[in-house]
Amino acid sequence: MHDRESVAHHGDASPQQAAEQSDLELLLALRVAKGPDFVHDVCGAFSLVFVHKETGRFEAYRDHFGIFPFYYTVSDGAVTCASDLRACLHVSGIALNADATRLADYIHGEEVDFDRTAFEQVLRLPPAHRLEAAGEGVTPRRYWQLEIPETTVKSDCPARLRDTLQTATGSCLRPEGRVGAMLSGGLDSSALAGLAAKASVAPLKTVSFVYGADKAYDETPYIDAANELFGSVPHKIAISGAPPLDDLGPLIDEQMDLFLAPGLAKSRRIYSDARALGLTAVIDGHGGDEVISHGYGRLVELATRRKFWQLYREARGAAQVHSLPFLTLFASHIAHYSGMRPRNPLRRLCLKLARYQTKRSSIAGWSEKPMALIAPDLQRKIGAEERYAPDPLLKTQADFNRAERLTHLRALKAPLMAQAFEVLHRSASAAGVLPRYPFFDRRVVSLCLSFPAEMKLRDGRSRWVLREAMRGILPESIRTRADKAEFGDEISAVIHEFYSDKDIGFFAPLGDFVNADAAERVRQQVIVREVTDVAAIRALWRLAVLSYWFKGLTEWREAQAKGMLI
Template identity: 30%
Template sequence: MSGPASGTACRIEKPFHARDREGQANGAELLLAAVNIRIDNRATIAESCDISPEAGLEDMLAAGWRRWGTGLAAQLRGAFAFVLRDPTDGMIYVARDHFGLAPLFVSETENDLFFGQTSQSLRAALGFSPSDDRTMLADFIAGAYLERERTFFDGIARFPAAHWALYRHDDRQRQRYWSLSDVAADPHPDAPVERFRDLLDQSVARCIRPGQTALMLSGGLDSSAIAASASLSGPLSGSRPLDALSLTYRETPSWCDDRHLAAVAAMTGLDPVEVAGDVHDPLQDMAFWLRAVDGPHLPRGHSVSFQLLHLARQMGDGVVLSGHGGDEVVSYGFGRLNELAKRGKWWQLWRETRAASQLYGDDRIALFRRYLSHKPYLRRLIRRLGRNAVAASPIQRRYLSDDAVRAIEPDRYEIRPAAGRLDHDERMLQLEVLDHALQPGSLEVFALCSHAAGVDTRLPFYDVDLVEQSFSLPSEWKLRDGLSRYILRAAYRGDLPEETLNRQDKFDFTSAFVAGLVSQTDKVLDLTDPAVADPWGLVDRQSLTEARESLYRNGAGIALGDAFFLWRVAILAMWADIAHAPLTAAPLANSDN
């Protein structure tokens, strides 16, 4: 397996100055573009700017700059991040897409401004490795993901999603050009199911590269909807069908999705290539992926799911479609339960609790009782009994050393979720999820790992128009008749098997993760040895010792929090060996040097 490419960076000297560049007198010079940049509305941009839709990326962005100036980013759709320079006065314009699908990093020194496709490319361009950001490391150990811009290196930042920035002489401007919170609610939508279906179908069609596209197909609702949409898609006409790649757990009946997978495959005409996931090493190929993302944030199931990226490349596919984001974009609609309780619709509330009970395995009566806190005379009793308690935070300060705790703000992890508010509704819950720092963080991991594997993973659910339409809908289109994510089910009725459309369960990879961790007990214990595992002194030694003993003595009976903690410490131990290894100088694109 070859090592991941570090990407390209550009260096811009201060002060910014005009540059003579033939043919760009009124346009802009493209200094840097994200890997796999994709402008989905090229035809619209071309028509507005009176240029050919076949124009190159630089010409299209230059024309857009002439037409809209700093408003260019708001006009674009797709996965994009770029740095432009206006040659007439040296002004620098930077923009990143609405969700953060395309990574972009920035660093500024006294004499230069750097941008990079990866933080690794910036470190190489700087010529030295910045010091580690101890707060970010502490957050990782505690299981927190709070930062949108900070990285694990001081002085290197992510350029934030949905923003543009302007650098001119000593002037700095930065502005957010899109926010989901600005999307108005639509209490009476016109033909919402048909519009949702049209928007998702259009997004899927734009993501397909005919003859070179694979789909991560799980048998769940999100990937199945993409399969149904793609099987009817115009871009696939006359080309070979999608390659379907599926993780299966046939040796573990309680984890097995083969019944749903077979039904979807039969109805869509796909023939999935299976990768067995029953037994896996959660630390497999970790060094490769750590280098790819230039930091320890990786999903716990990476050792299985990311195998599909390499497999797609081996099969000749350059694009991989994923249903990631479907949960967040469509939403389960559970905020509606509190809306019904506030309105005193108790019988309807009872009917709708079926979806949440089946998804999470919660006792339905206990779930219903939680909403009785809207009865003033029951509220105090319910609180005393703990019936209205919100799930405990996954962030665990106890895993941090005393030095680490003293170094962070006292209230850094005191986060009250929207579901803990008595007045919460569906919009609050969906906005909290979609606007969380974890969203662009996870998209960054997808992009960087896909690039390292030689493919471009595309996420059809992350489409601006689709996200806005979904967010604007009343909650009854998210949760209805005891079915969560109702509008997605309604949109694909007739094109997916009824058993898929009506399934309420969702595969939980936690058991598979713990089983994999236990199978690698010796490796985990070696990596988490307190004598070598924490060169930063951020891990609480007592908690680490107890978690290691629990893994050794209890195996699969280890507490989930301790299992996740050991995994994070093991990753950090591997990261410590990689973080400051010598880097090959990154290529500098259109730079001033």
């Protein structure tokens, strides 16, 4: 819990008694005292099941952002719940059948539903939902909705963010001396490590990946600068490259569900190394981009209001961070959002500039859509055209005028967010470590949603409010850096190595789900570098994962038949 003191205050225990109680004991006391509404007074990560000892009635809850997993299945009138997918499958004994719709979503490369898993009969409880009995089954009901705050915070924004984030980070440091911090050298992880070091009694242990000075994405200078300023105890993990895809088997067995995380095979090592250092929890900056927001919705707002000089200045900063063609970004925003008529000469000029810059790009585009990789029969079965049709967020002039707040909210509510927490939780718990996410303290999220767009993108710098909040806490080289480490070349090299000796026969066993002809076509294009688009490279990575997942499915079925799934 992020707010033990507040939860204890609502119960009947004295401060001394509350200090001796576990989080679960405090939560139970709060549930008894306040009924189902207790959940509104809890800030933290949890998956809970309460059973009434006299009536047998049960109710279950998943935390507001889905940080802790919650899986369940109903079979023969029995409900099985678990925070571990393997345990849910083992205890329930249900048939291990693939969920065709979820597999299609995976091939397409997105998370569409909050409740599906790769297994047909196992569901997720969505974030901010409770599960309660309903007849012979159960019904999930939403207990909380993330919304844009009615009040906009305009004064002292950096100071408010620093104080709120400091409180959230400090609450993640229990038990003292057993909590470390991931430190990548980027803004998010460095901010949290700096705040944790400030709040920690003993020197903070940090865990980092280093790649060698010959790698463009090596962050050692930033990591060293942070550790020196924080007075932390560094642990560096030397990485020579991403593990080959031939080694996916153990990772698939650990995860069991499908995952959209190409870097996981490498990044999960941080948990086992943290455990070897004696740590039981690590502070993780995951989700900082989404919680703070880069503020790029402000570009739409500036274009809509025809503040082209400000748009020019802010777009240059955004283009630099993401290595995008500046003129494409600037001109396309004017063309699409300024409200000019189709034949307006300035609009037509902007469209030509954007097209010209796109043609000059060194990236060879992929002419097909990811949906083409889904088997035609499966496409028809799930209504793929409608399921994957774009859903524009900004539809009216009013939407354009508050584009940043709407895009900020959508990013936080996306199904992929909760799914990413589950992926990280499975890898961390396998190593005996608990990840903690101060950015997803409810108080931090609500505060960041209340900031105006100019607090997020300002003077060409994204996440401006966090940078200002970290003055005096971070090294200036990190606080003001405008770039991010990019691992696209590393993923591309792994894909080329894996697929160089494959042919259409590799995709044939997946024929019920994958269009083998389309998959082989993109494989050939990528191998000869006719296509270098990251979307195509990631699509091939997903198909490799799916192939190994089906091999794992066969093994899990055999283990289940022997009662040895766990």
